[in-house]
Amino acid sequence: MERKPESHKGENGKVTVIGGSKDFTGAPALSAQAALRTGCDLAKIVTSEEVSSVVASYSENLIVREYSSGYLGLSGVENCIDAVRWCDVFVIGPGLGNPDSEAVGEILERTNKTAVVDADAIKPALEADLSNAVLTPHRGEAELIKDEYGSVESFVGENEDIVVLVNGETDRVYSDKGVEKVDAGHPGMTVGGTGDVLTGIVASLISQDVSKREAAVKAAEINGEAGEEAAEEYGNSLLATDIIDLIPSVL
Numbered sequence: 664m665e666r667k668p669e670s671h672k673g674e675n676g677k678v679t680v681i682g683g684s685k686d687f688t689g690a691p692a693l694s695a696q697a698a699l700r701t702g703c704d705l706a707k708i709v710t711s712e713e714v715s716s717v718v719a720s721y722s723e724n725l726i727v728r729e730y731s732s733g734y735l736g737l738s739g740v741e742n743c744i745d746a747v748r749w750c751d752v753f754v755i756g757p758g759l760g761n762p763d764s765e766a767v768g769e770i771l772e773r774t775n776k777t778a779v780v781d782a783d784a785i786k787p788a789l790e791a792d793l794s795n796a797v798l799t800p801h802r803g804e805a806e807l808i809k810d811e812y813g814s815v816e817s818f819v820g821e822n823e824d825i826v827v828l829v830n831g832e833t834d835r836v837y838s839d840k841g842v843e844k845v846d847a848g849h850p851g852m853t854v855g856g857t858g859d860v861l862t863g864i865v866a867s868l869i870s871q872d873v874s875k876r877e878a879a880v881k882a883a884e885i886n887g888e889a890g891e892e893a894a895e896e897y898g899n900s901l902l903a904t905d906i907i908d909l910i911p912s913v914l
């Protein structure tokens with residue numbers, strides 16, 4: 664994505680990440696840092712009061728706000744919607760732990776920004792009136808879609824504003840254009856956090872005006888290729904943070 668020389672802060676993409684809880688503090692920061700490394704200008708994390716200072720402490724590059732105390736529930740919806748209004752595209756799910764389904768549904772239904780839905784937000788999203796979203800389930804989370812809709816293809820169908828990136832050894836992007844396969848990656852990527860990184864890459868590309876389908880395919884390629892490079896150095900000891908550090912060299 665070319666940068667206009669006179670562009671101002673935020674014009675090259677603003678990503679909000681609604682994630683984290685007392686159960687998981689790393690996930691939202693992995694997503695937000697991956698978004699920044701993929702080239703967006705600003706990344707804002709909305710997380711639980713209990714862990715907001717822990718999450719903020721990971722990096723000066725992060726803007727951190729709070730949805731409420733405890734897990735994400737109806738009392739945290741307004742703060743999340745404020746942060747969604749601020750951004751171009753938002754991630755919801757990484758590290759939320761045990762969010763209230765109705766709260767996740769309300770955030771998805773009351774905002775028209777593109778949502779990258781992952782992890783603990785996938786099940787609630789399937790119960791909501793979902794539109795304008797990229798879901799990034801791993802095989803297990805994809806089982807939830809198959810249970811409800813028979814297959815991912817029938818869930819996506821002709822719906823041109825829903826894309827599903829089922830990730831695992833081979834990533835598959837389902838859209839109204841059919842299914843596209845991405846084979847990049849390495850078994851070392853089964854380490855925790857690589858899916859959280861993937862969500863940040865998808866969101867960052869969309870915030871820089873890449874289409875949902877193309878962003879899902881490119882993100883799977885970028886995440887996979889960075890994972891392969893990390894494996895060259897660390898083998899199966901690679902960490903999700905190594906992948907973030909290698910995104911620039913892959914780009």
Ligand SMILES: NC(=O)C1=CN([C@@H]2O[C@H](COP(=O)(O)OP(=O)(O)OC[C@H]3O[C@@H](n4cnc5c(N)ncnc54)[C@H](OP(=O)(O)O)[C@@H]3O)[C@@H](O)[C@H]2O)[C@@H](O)CC1
Pocket residue numbers: 687688689690691756757758759760782783801802803804806855856857858859
């Ligand atoms: N550093 C951090 O803060 C990190 C935080 N993280 C955060 O952890 C949270 C959980 O994330 P995760 O992806 O680990 O969910 P995981 O409980 O494995 O599965 C969810 C569901 O899918 C199922 N399931 C899983 N695999 C399956 C399979 N192959 N085939 C079939 N089913 C399978 C599994 O079923 P189960 O195995 O429990 O029966 C379960 O029901 C999430 O918020 C994430 O952001 C992590 O990203 C790590 C780093």
Ligand SMILES: Nc1ncnc2c1ncn2[C@@H]1O[C@H](COP(=O)(O)OP(=O)(O)O)[C@@H](O)[C@H]1O
Pocket residue numbers: 782800801830831832833834847848849850851852853854855856857858859860861886
């Ligand atoms: N065996 C594998 N080979 C290549 N890539 C893999 C493999 N296993 C997982 N991945 C990649 O790692 C990520 C796993 O996502 P996920 O299971 O959601 O991790 P987490 O939730 O712990 O962050 C996906 O991007 C997937 O493409």
Ligand SMILES: [Mg+2]
Pocket residue numbers: 781782801858859
């Ligand atoms: Mg995951």
